[in-house]
Each structure stands twice: as structure tokens, then as C-alpha cells.
Amino acid sequence: MARLYFEDFGHGNPVVCLHAFALDHTVWSDVAKELRSSYRLILPDLRGHEKSPIPEGKYSMRDMGGDVISILDSLNIEKACFIGHSMGGYVVLAVVKYFRERVIGIGLVASHAYADSDEKKKSRMEDVKKLKTMSPSEVLREMSLKLTRNQKIQGYCIKKIYEMDPKGVIGSLAGMAEREDSINSLRDLGIPVGIIAGKDDQIIPITTCREMSKTINPSFYLEIEGCGHMPMMEKPEIVSSAIKNFVKSSMETLL
Numbered sequence: 001m002a003r004l005y006f007e008d009f010g011h012g013n014p015v016v017c018l019h020a021f022a023l024d025h026t027v028w029s030d031v032a033k034e035l036r037s038s039y040r041l042i043l044p045d046l047r048g049h050e051k052s053p054i055p056e057g058k059y060s061m062r063d064m065g066g067d068v069i070s071i072l073d074s075l076n077i078e079k080a081c082f083i084g085h086s087m088g089g090y091v092v093l094a095v096v097k098y099f100r101e102r103v104i105g106i107g108l109v110a111s112h113a114y115a116d117s118d119e120k121k122k123s124r125m126e127d128v129k130k131l132k133t134m135s136p137s138e139v140l141r142e143m144s145l146k147l148t149r150n151q152k153i154q155g156y157c158i159k160k161i162y163e164m165d166p167k168g169v170i171g172s173l174a175g176m177a178e179r180e181d182s183i184n185s186l187r188d189l190g191i192p193v194g195i196i197a198g199k200d201d202q203i204i205p206i207t208t209c210r211e212m213s214k215t216i217n218p219s220f221y222l223e224i225e226g227c228g229h230m231p232m233m234e235k236p237e238i239v240s241s242a243i244k245n246f247v248k249s250s251m252e253t254l255l
């Protein structure tokens with residue numbers, strides 16, 4: 001277990017927001033400003049990222065989820081809504097699989113529930129090999145340029161990505177490559193599932209989100225026009241109000 005750095009503020013029922021690969025909790029800043037008067041927000045840096053510990057080895061999605069659950073334990077929070085962006089969504093899927101009793105509802109933002117294709121696994125493991133001799137800025141350059149067309153947001157993210165500790169990049173890539181397919185378990189989950197997708201996402205194509213949505217029939221599905229892989233930064237008002245409504249209706253299922 002890694003003892004994660006996290007921010008904890010706001011008032012109301014707890015909502016945990018998890019960031020994507022090679023980024024950190026600050027990607028949620030704009031959304032957090034909108035949500036903090038309605039909910040208590042827990043925003044961790046996942047293991048290997050920014051202010052959290054950076055262990056050696058592979059980071060399984062289950063272990064990353066376990067780190068997050070330890071935060072809830074330390075705060076005596078029994079249940080929360082979990083929102084995950086991209087890789088953060090993969091971690092949320094592990095949380096719901098292994099710590100189901102702690103989950104009220106889950107939201108996936110620019111994320112999906114499929115395992116990697118063989119080709120994707122191979123390319124992740126090639127990147128892991130490259131990182132033995134090359135820097136994250138060289139290996140992740142192509143990916144970082146696909147995040148968004150918004151230059152300011154792209155610049156912000158690129159700085160974070162290029163400053164990543166290679167151990168954190170390697171651990172996350174290897175963990176994502178071996179994650180399980182969650183699509184079938186989502187079909188009959190019995191708790192609310194919300195999906196937010198950017199129509200111009202160049203990392204997780206909109207077609208993948210549409211296919212997932214058709215298969216699992218989520219309680220909430222939103223496609224955002226003119227938005228890439230960073231909806232919470234590109235369209236914070238839309239994302240905040242969607243999360244607010246989704247979390248409110250998820251909480252009501254508990255009553």
C-alpha cells in the first residue's frame with residue numbers, strides 16, 4: 001500500500017476524483033471549485049505521480065485502488081462516489097470490483113471499461129523498455145500532443161508529463177497493460193454508472209465510448225462537443241454540472 005498525497009475539502013457527501021496517467025489531482029481544480037459547496041472532495045495523486053510515493057515495479061489497478069481506499073479508511077469515510085479520468089477511470093473500475101461495498105456510484109470521464117488490445121499492450125511494453133534509456137518527454141511526446149487542441153491546457157499537461165519520474169511512468173504503463181476487461185461486470189453492476197466523453201478525444205475515441213454505452217446502458221451518458229481528452233479542463237462548467245447531477249441522483253439511490 002502507498003500512502004498517497006491528497007487534497008480534502010468542501011462539504012457534503014464524499015466524492016473521490018482520480019486523475020489520468022502522468023497527470024495529477026490539479027486537473028480537477030476548475031471542477032472542484034464548482035463542486036466544493038455541494039460535496040466533500042477527495043483528490044489524490046495516484047502512486048507514482050507528483051507528490052505521492054513512487055514505488056518501483058508494476059502498479060496494478062487493484063493496488064492503485066487499494067491506495068485510494070486507504071485514504072477513505074484514514075478519514076473514516078465508509079462510502080463515496082468515485083469519478084475517474086482515463087487511467088483514473090481504470091482505477092475506479094478496480095475499486096468497484098474489489099471494494100464494491102465502498103462505492104455509491106461511479107463516473108468515467110474520457111475513459112472506458114475494455115482491456116487493452118494485444119497491439120496496445122505491446123506498444124505499452126515497448127514504451128516501458130524505451131524508458132530504460134529514454135526520458136518520459138521523449139517516450140510520451142506523441143501521446144501528450146493528442147490530449148487536447150487547447151494550447152494552454154496542452155502546455156500545462158505537457159509540463160507535468162515531461163517532469164514525471166520514469167519509475168511512475170513504467171509502473172503505470174505496465175499496470176494498465178495487464179488490467180482486466182470490466183465491460184461485462186459493468187452491465188449488471190447494480191449501482192449508478194455515468195459516462196462523459198469528449199467528441200474529439202484522440203486518445204479514447206468517441207466510438208469506443210459509444211460502443212461501451214450501448215453495451216452497458218449507463219444511468220448517464222454525455223458527449224461533449226468540441227472537447228478532447230481533457231473534459232474537466234476543457235469544459236469544466238459542463239463537466240461540473242454533469243457530475244453534480246449524477247452524484248445527486250446516485251446518492252438518492254441510497255435513500
Ligand code: MLT
Nearest residue numbers: 020021085086087088203
Ligand atoms: C490516460 O490518459 O490516462 C491514458 O492515456 C489512458 C490510456 O493510455 O489508456
